[in-house]
Amino acid sequence: xxxxxxxxxxxxxxxxxxxxxxxxxxxxxxxxxxxxxxxxxxxxxxxxxxxxxxxxxxxxxxxxxxxxxxxxxxxxxxxxxxxxxxxxxxxxxxxxxxxxxxxxxxxxxxxxxxxxxxxxxxxxxxxxxxxxxxxxxxxxxxxxxx
Amino acid sequence: xxxxxxxxxxxxxxxxxxxxxxxxxxxxxxxxxxxxxxxxxxxxxxxxxxxxxxxxxxxxxxxxxxxxxxxxxxxxxxxxxxxxxxxxxxxxxxxxxxxxxxxxxxxxxxxxxxxxxxxxxxxxxxxxxxxxxxxxxxxxxxxxxxxxxxxxxxxxxxxxxxxxxxxxxxxxxxxxxxxxxxxxxxxxxxxxxxxxxxxxxxxxxxxxxxxxxxxxxxxxxxxxxxxxxxxxxxxxxxxxxxxxxxxxxxxxxxxxxxxxxxxxxxxxxxxxxxxxxxxxxxxxxxxxxxxxxxxxxxxxxxxxxxxxxxxxxxxxxxxxxxxxxxxxxxxxxxxxxxxxxxxxxxxxxxxxxxxxxxxxxxxxxxxxxxxxxxxxxxxxxxxxxxxxxxxxxxxxxxxxxxxx
Numbered sequence: 001x002x003x004x005x006x007x008x009x010x011x012x013x014x015x016x017x018x019x020x021x022x023x024x025x026x027x028x029x030x031x032x033x034x035x036x037x038x039x040x041x042x043x044x045x046x047x048x049x050x051x052x053x054x055x056x057x058x059x060x061x062x063x064x065x066x067x068x069x070x071x072x073x074x075x076x077x078x079x080x081x082x083x084x085x086x087x088x089x090x091x092x093x094x095x096x097x098x099x100x101x102x103x104x105x106x107x108x109x110x111x112x113x114x115x116x117x118x119x120x121x122x123x124x125x126x127x128x129x130x131x132x133x134x135x136x137x138x139x140x141x142x143x144x145x146x
Numbered sequence: 147x148x149x150x151x152x153x154x155x156x157x158x159x160x161x162x163x164x165x166x167x168x169x170x171x172x173x174x175x176x177x178x179x180x181x182x183x184x185x186x187x188x189x190x191x192x193x194x195x196x197x198x199x200x201x202x203x204x205x206x207x208x209x210x211x212x213x214x215x216x217x218x219x220x221x222x223x224x225x226x227x228x229x230x231x232x233x234x235x236x237x238x239x240x241x242x243x244x245x246x247x248x249x250x251x252x253x254x255x256x257x258x259x260x261x262x263x264x265x266x267x268x269x270x271x272x273x274x275x276x277x278x279x280x281x282x283x284x285x286x287x288x289x290x291x292x293x294x295x296x297x298x299x300x301x302x303x304x305x306x307x308x309x310x311x312x313x314x315x316x317x318x319x320x321x322x323x324x325x326x327x328x329x330x331x332x333x334x335x336x337x338x339x340x341x342x343x344x345x346x347x348x349x350x351x352x353x354x355x356x357x358x359x360x361x362x363x364x365x366x367x368x369x370x371x372x373x374x375x376x377x378x379x380x381x382x383x384x385x386x387x388x389x390x391x392x393x394x395x396x397x398x399x400x401x402x403x404x405x406x407x408x409x410x411x412x413x414x415x416x417x418x419x420x421x422x423x424x425x426x427x428x429x430x431x432x433x434x435x436x437x438x439x440x441x442x443x444x445x446x447x448x449x450x451x452x453x454x455x456x457x458x459x460x461x462x463x464x465x466x467x468x469x470x471x472x473x474x475x476x477x478x479x480x481x482x483x484x485x486x487x488x489x490x491x492x493x494x495x496x497x498x499x500x501x502x503x504x505x506x507x508x509x510x511x512x513x514x515x516x517x518x519x520x521x522x523x524x525x526x527x528x529x530x531x532x533x534x535x536x537x538x539x540x541x542x543x544x545x546x547x548x549x550x
Contacts, residue, residue: 024334027381032388032410034335034357034381036312038233083234102236102296106318106342 016075019051030059042079058107061139082110091132094118098127177201185209191216197223205229217246229258238263260290268299279310291316313339358383367393377403387412409435436460444541453493467535481533489525491518
């Protein structure tokens with residue numbers, strides 16, 4: 001019985017869940033830079049429990065499309081909330097692209113969980129408010145080298 | 147007739163803000179020794195600010211210190227200290243905005259979040275500054291960069307010392323600039339970080355004990371006469387090339403790095419006359435790279451010369467010296483007569499199972515590698531040097547050999 005419990009707990013621990021980003025230590029799985037800006041970043045968590053970490057939401061989207069990951073294999077997309085630094089659901093976040101934002105890979109997109117925070121930022125700094133589908137579209141169209 | 151009248155104003159324990167507001171363009175302000183509290187002081191006209199006996203501009207952690215928005219401003223001889231640190235906003239001791247021909251020379255920057263932040267500027271000089279971010283807080287997540295350039299052109303960065311910041315020198319959208327004679331050490335992330343920056347060159351610099359030097363998303367650079375030493379750790383690279391095109395890297399020394407150079411989608415790069423001494427891997431080349439030339443380099447005392455992650459790598463190795471080469475030179479032309487296979491079996495195994503690194507330099511490794519040598523099956527045969535040099539080329543300034 002004990003063994004069964006142990007086995008059970010082991011299988012449970014493999015269930016997909018986000019990992020906190022270890023700033024200053026973890027490297028981005030797309031651009032290989034060390035992740036160090038707490039306002040930006042994201043994760044792709046696969047159903048197998050594998051976690052990919054990114055320093056910029058642009059890297060996350062490029063990684064997803066270039067590696068042909070099937071959407072059914074993905075447990076969650078997460079991005080870092082610009083205001084709080086927490087990991088939030090990327091597909092439901094509010095995104096602002098603005099030249100006032102300097103993100104690590106110069107995609108210059110901030111993510112917000114609360115629409116109020118996004119609106120506050122927008123009123124202060126200007127920019128374009130977008131959703132997940134729109135920033136996917138935007139980033140895939142950008143070329144990476146000037 | 148036009149008389150050009152300029153004034154020199156002496157400021158001793160004055161309110162710097164008042165003095166600056168009373169000046170006319172092209173005046174000189176001499177600031178005597180003392181501690182001055184300065185917060186977000188804007189200089190919007192051409193002025194020369196000179197500090198005598200290191201006057202301290204103290205931000206008292208309340209904001210930024212100097213903000214230059216005018217052209218041709220000269221700042222010399224000050225100590226910039228204690229900007230505010232922030233999570234959402236970036237605070238910089240000296241911010242240079244939309245400036246043509248500004249000169250920042252011979253200053254000290256201590257305990258600032260950002261030391262210098264240049265944006266949209268052209269034709270400036272940053273020379274002889276000492277920049278220390280203080281203790282690295284939270285492994286560089288909190289602190290900013292030492293010399294940060296964003297959307298700039300034709301800037302000369304010369305003889306500065308940068309330590310204790312996130313990135314020592316940071317370039318984003320910077321073209322046609324020169325970095326020379328600087329020392330960047332013990333920065334939390336990168337000694338030098340280059341992004342989307344084309345046509346720059348850096349030479350005669352020393353980079354020690356940073357995370358790496360990163361050159362990313364850039365075209366047309368020249369990197370020469372630099373030293374890259376002791377970049378240790380899982381992400382420790384002498385130079386880290388990512389999505390770059392057409393660069394020349396020559397006459398540098400790579401000493402005791404975990405990886406001397408990493409090629410990740412690096413195309414058309416020429417690596418010539420460098421010395422790779424006592425690194426873990428001298429080179430790591432990923433299959434996305436192509437058209438690179440590695441020529442006339444010395445590989446001495448590295449655990450591995452090169453590791454590749456694919457059987458086919460479009461990189462030409464030619465006429466390098468390897469201390470691991472055990473071929474012979476019967477026709478006495480200075481080159482080995484049999485090709486030197488560069489990828490060792492164990493680096494392939496270690497890429498698949500990193501834990502096998504525990505068997506490095508064990509008899510088992512030697513047995514396996516000798517078997518592989520006689521019956522090559524696993525390692526990519528394409529990565530080889532057909533004519534390796536028999537003698538050291540560059541190390542110890544053995545310069546007579548270079549021309550061969």
